[in-house]
Amino acid sequence: MSRSAAAVIAGVYEHPRREIPDRTVAQIHAEVALGALADAGLSLADVDAYFCDSADPGLNSLSMSEYLGITYRYTDNTDTGGSSYLSHVNHAVRAVAAGQCRVALVTMAGRARSERRGPPAGRRNGPEADFENRWGIAATLHNYALVAMRHMHEFGTTSAQLAEIKVAASQHAQHNPHALLRTPVTVQDVLDSPMLSDPLHRLDCCVITDGGGAVVVVSPEVARSLAQPAVKVLGAGEAPKHAGNGAVDLTYTGAAWSGPAAFDEAGVGPADIDYASIYDSFTISVLLALEDLGFCAKGKGGQFVSDGALLAPHGRLPFNTDGGGLCNNHPSNRGGMPKIIEAVRQLRGQAHPAVQVPDCALALVQGTGGRLGTRSGSATLILGAADA
Amino acid sequence: MTGFDGSTVPGTGAFPVPEVAGDPATRPFWDGIKAGRLLLERCLRCQAVIWYPRGFCPRCGSAATEWIEASGRGTVYTYTVARRSFGGWAAAVPYVIAYIELAEGPRVLSNVVGAAPDEVSIGLEVEVVMKADGGAYWFRPAVTGGARP
Numbered sequence: 239m240s241r242s243a244a245a246v247i248a249g250v251y252e253h254p255r256r257e258i259p260d261r262t263v264a265q266i267h268a269e270v271a272l273g274a275l276a277d278a279g280l281s282l283a284d285v286d287a288y289f290c291d292s293a294d295p296g297l298n299s300l301s302m303s304e305y306l307g308i309t310y311r312y313t314d315n316t317d318t319g320g321s322s323y324l325s326h327v328n329h330a331v332r333a334v335a336a337g338q339c340r341v342a343l344v345t346m347a348g349r350a351r352s353e354r355r356g357p358p359a360g361r362r363n364g365p366e367a368d369f370e371n372r373w374g375i376a377a378t379l380h381n382y383a384l385v386a387m388r389h390m391h392e393f394g395t396t397s398a399q400l401a402e403i404k405v406a407a408s409q410h411a412q413h414n415p416h417a418l419l420r421t422p423v424t425v426q427d428v429l430d431s432p433m434l435s436d437p438l439h440r441l442d443c444c445v446i447t448d449g450g451g452a453v454v455v456v457s458p459e460v461a462r463s464l465a466q467p468a469v470k471v472l473g474a475g476e477a478p479k480h481a482g483n484g485a486v487d488l489t490y491t492g493a494a495w496s497g498p499a500a501f502d503e504a505g506v507g508p509a510d511i512d513y514a515s516i517y518d519s520f521t522i523s524v525l526l527a528l529e530d531l532g533f534c535a536k537g538k539g540g541q542f543v544s545d546g547a548l549l550a551p552h553g554r555l556p557f558n559t560d561g562g563g564l565c566n567n568h569p570s571n572r573g574g575m576p577k578i579i580e581a582v583r584q585l586r587g588q589a590h591p592a593v594q595v596p597d598c599a600l601a602l603v604q605g606t607g608g609r610l611g612t613r614s615g616s617a618t619l620i621l622g623a624a625d626a
Numbered sequence: 627m628t629g630f631d632g633s634t635v636p637g638t639g640a641f642p643v644p645e646v647a648g649d650p651a652t653r654p655f656w657d658g659i660k661a662g663r664l665l666l667e668r669c670l671r672c673q674a675v676i677w678y679p680r681g682f683c684p685r686c687g688s689a690a691t692e693w694i695e696a697s698g699r700g701t702v703y704t705y706t707v708a709r710r711s712f713g714g715w716a717a718a719v720p721y722v723i724a725y726i727e728l729a730e731g732p733r734v735l736s737n738v739v740g741a742a743p744d745e746v747s748i749g750l751e752v753e754v755v756m757k758a759d760g761g762a763y764w765f766r767p768a769v770t771g772g773a774r775p
Contacts, residue, residue: 261650262650262651264680265649265650265651268680268681268682272689275687282687304684307684307685307687363647365649368646368648368656368678369677372641372762373735373736374708374711374718374721374723375723376711376713376715377711377712380723383706383708383723384704387706387748388704388748391704391748432709434709434710435706435707435708436707436743437706481677483674483676483677483684483685483732484731484732484733485732485733488704488725612735
């Protein structure tokens with residue numbers, strides 16, 4: 239009996255040397271990547287999924303895909319020690335079978351032999367570090383301020399418009415007994431808070447908290463026997479936003495790609511969304527995401543947020559009804575988990591009654607990792623209520 | 627172009643610039659800075675200017691690259707005035723972080739020095755200055771007319 243294959247291995251390459259003191263780990267990744275692609279008769283431009291382990295330079299897939307010149311639709315940094323790469327191949331097969339990618343590249347590199355003789359070189363930092371770590375970008379704040387300044391320059395966005403985002407989050411946070419900041423603030427409060435890195439004020443920044451969360455994903459068959467109303471994952475998208483070989487454009491984020499991908503899979507559009515959890519490390523993070531996700535035109539985010547659009551329950555796009563990262567929680571400087579959880583509360587009808595969106599059927603969750611001013615990862619989920 | 631000795635630029639003495647980690651692919655760039663020259667890597671196959679330098683072209687995959695000397699001129703693409711900072715940079719505030727769009731195309735991170743923060747704006751024409759020991763390159767408002775001592 240012949241079996242059909244969901245995916246096949248088309249190219250391989252083993253680095254011929256066994257001691258490589260004159261290359262960084264990143265360079266070795268590049269050499270084996272190009273070798274395996276050549277073996278397969280493919281090029282870097284064909285690659286749309288990338289896998290490496292979590293110990294690889296910089297922010298793993300994010301730094302390494304930029305370094306290699308790859309734009310991915312699917313990535314995975316599973317790290318299970320020596321078996322990692324078998325897992326990567328397995329995941330790549332599943333992703334191909336599911337239509338998430340067509341050409342998945344798995345690379346592995348290290349310098350265990352050379353590094354016995356001295357400190358690891360170029361292992362912890364990304365290959366971009368020498369060109370980014372000597373200008374006093376001492377906090378994430380400084381990086382995002384570069385983005386906000388450019389948006390204001392190109393589109394006339396104002397500090398008062400950014401402040402509206404914080405104001406809406408604070409209105410929601412007053413109903414969350416667990417929120418770090420529960421006192422509503424005004425636009426003037428934001429503008430009067432200290433200017434930390436022009437044009438961002440203290441109140442443009444998220445809170446810093448300990449904490450965490452978890453999500454359990456199960457099959458529909460399993461879900462049928464459970465008590466909670468099921469929340470459907472209807473669509474998902476992922477994308478990196480690189481510095482682009484020097485062609486930096488700070489006016490958009492990876493949500494411009496991950497958003498449409500998620501909408502397309504779900505078969506819905508921005509106008510269908512009842513509630514949105516938008517990653518809010520800073521007010522500017524929200525503004526760019528709203529534009530990139532298509533809730534308003536590029537450059538019109540400032541106007542969009544200025545008439546109470548984000549306020550629950552009756553704004554055009556109620557957002558972050560738990561108070562978001564700006565007021566509630568941004569655990570370990572990674573705010574994605576609370577975003578998913580609040581969207582699930584909304585779709586179950588379990589948000590606080592003061593901010594519960596009536597008949598909430600479709601929600602969007604936007605996650606933004608890394609740093610918008612240099613390289614960032616974007617992930618978008620479209621979730622649906624049990625009866626959606 | 628020949629760079630200026632940035633150690634004479636007021637304010638930069640407070641910048642806690644780290645050592646260059648470096649690697650074989652980027653050594654010519656940092657050797658150039660030490661010699662007062664801003665070098666850019668360019669792909670011999672597709673002619674793309676490569677930033678940051680990495681020893682191969684992320685656009686076409688070629689490992690054949692060359693070094694060209696940049697004009698050292700550019701404009702401010704965006705900037706921020708760091709009024710609060712952390713670690714060794716806390717004592718350096720206020721200072722200006724910026725993306726400089728080089729005349730050759732790449733937008734590169736750096737500092738604008740030799741100007742008060744309020745004098746910096748998007749579009750400002752700037753020129754490169756080098757740190758005396760080669761560990762950094764900064765940009766200052768361009769001298770009108772281009773002639774420099």
